[in-house]
Amino acid sequence: MNEIYVVGGRFRGNMFRKLEEWQSCKEARIIQLDPTTKTSRSCVEYVSPPHVCPEELPAILFKSATLRGNKLYACTSTEILVYEVPSFCQASYISLPCFNDLHHVYPSAEGTLLAAVTGLDMVVEITMEGKVLREWSVLGEDPWVRFSREIDYRRVPTTKPHRSHPNHVFQLQDEIWVTRLQQRDAISLTRPGRRIEIAVQRPHDGYVFGDSIYFTTVDGHIVIADRKRLQIKKVYDLNQMGSSGQILGWCRGLLPLDENRLWVGFTRVRPTRFQENLAWIANQAQRHRPSHIALYDLGRGACLEEIEMEPHGIGIVFTLFQIQPRPGASGCQAPRDGEIAGEFDAFGRWDTAR
Structure with a gap:
């Protein structure tokens, strides 16, 4: 089964004004894409209710999601939604006043x-019922020193510029980590002082695969760190693996197929008044690629395949994953007696040995 699921949002077109990032999408989407036939089908088309959004042109899209077992944990800027897979029936919903520009949800x-x-x-850290258990400022300060508990931040269009911009959460055993865009690193929240420097550029995703942690950087690098030594092992520049000479786009979303081959997501670079966010583009006049996903062979240093996403209704790409139907399961049903015991691994494969 080689279908790829792409999580993100559909662009909101406006010919009369330039839209900022927090206004850019009108619908959160998940599609199933067949890389062989280049065809797709829509799995989820979602629009947030007005009471959890800013009043004017809210950006409605799915940010980074996490597949765990037969559930997909997804988030919009102000909500957490849990879906059963492969049916994509909604199983849970959480929205809290402190939610503003959520970028990732991760089941601990x-x-x-x-x-x-x-x-x-x-x-x-919250319960499945929405009770807040712990809060961490990623800058090591009082989480509320710059913000107010009395404000419903779901209704605030943006708090930019961000001093840190945390993007992606992951765990090393029971230790909680997060990537920080502005500081170019990943830090431990539960063991302060432990840090992985990602000096090449600002990181977005951080995924644990085996003994390694795979990071994406916004300009198209894949950075692989040793999860035990917390040091960088390898850095791959995807810009050197194609022949177009164009800006690949904002790089996030990673799906390894094996040790060398992986799919990577790219989002079309759009204008913003926060030009520091685009400082990684050396030549602003250089042509920008449309939003797309690409298959790379890191061992060969080659781009094997590219698929544009905008014709499939995905303008902003955040997450790529694969799933395989659990034997004997269908629809939004609980496991039945006699089903084969197992669990999806990090690559979306069904593992009966777990």
Whole structure:
């Protein structure tokens, strides 16, 4: 089964004004894409209710999601939604006043949810019922020193510029980590002082695969760190693996197929008044690629395939994943007696040995 699921949002077109990032999308989407036939089908088309959004032109899209077992943990800028897979029936919903520009939701080893609240430079741990258990400022300060508990931040269009911009949460055993865009690193929230420097450029995603942690950087690098030594092992520049000479786009979304081959997501670079966010583009006049996903062979240093996403209704790409139907399961049903015991691994494969 080689279908790829792409998580993101559909662009909002406006010919009369330039839209900022927090206004850019009109619909959160998940599609199933067949790389062989280049065809797709829509799995989820979602629009947030007005009471959890800013009043004018809210950006409605799915940010970084996490597949765990037969559930997909997804988030919009102000909500957490949990879907059963492969049916994509909604199983849970959480929205809290502190949610502003959520970028990632991650189910912890303890059964709670960890959310990167990018708009408040914060990570929160909550129960599945929405009770806040812990809050961390990713800058090591009081989480509320610059913000107010009395404000419903779901209704605030943006808190930019961000001092840190946390993007992606992951765990090393029971230790909670987060990537920080502005500081070019990943830090431990539960063991302060432990840090992985990602000096080549500002990081976005951080995924644990085996003994390694794979990071994406916004300009198209794949950075691989040793999860035990917390040091960088390899750095790959995807810009050197193609022949177009164009700006690949904002790089986020990673799906390894094996040790060398992986799919990577890229989002079309759009104008913003926060030009520091585009400082990684050396030549602003250089042509920008449309939003697309690409298959790379790191061992060969080659781009094997590219698929544009905008014709499939995805303008902003955040997450790529694969799933395989659990044997004997269908629809939004609980496991039945006699089903084969197992669990999806990090690559979306069904593993009966777990």
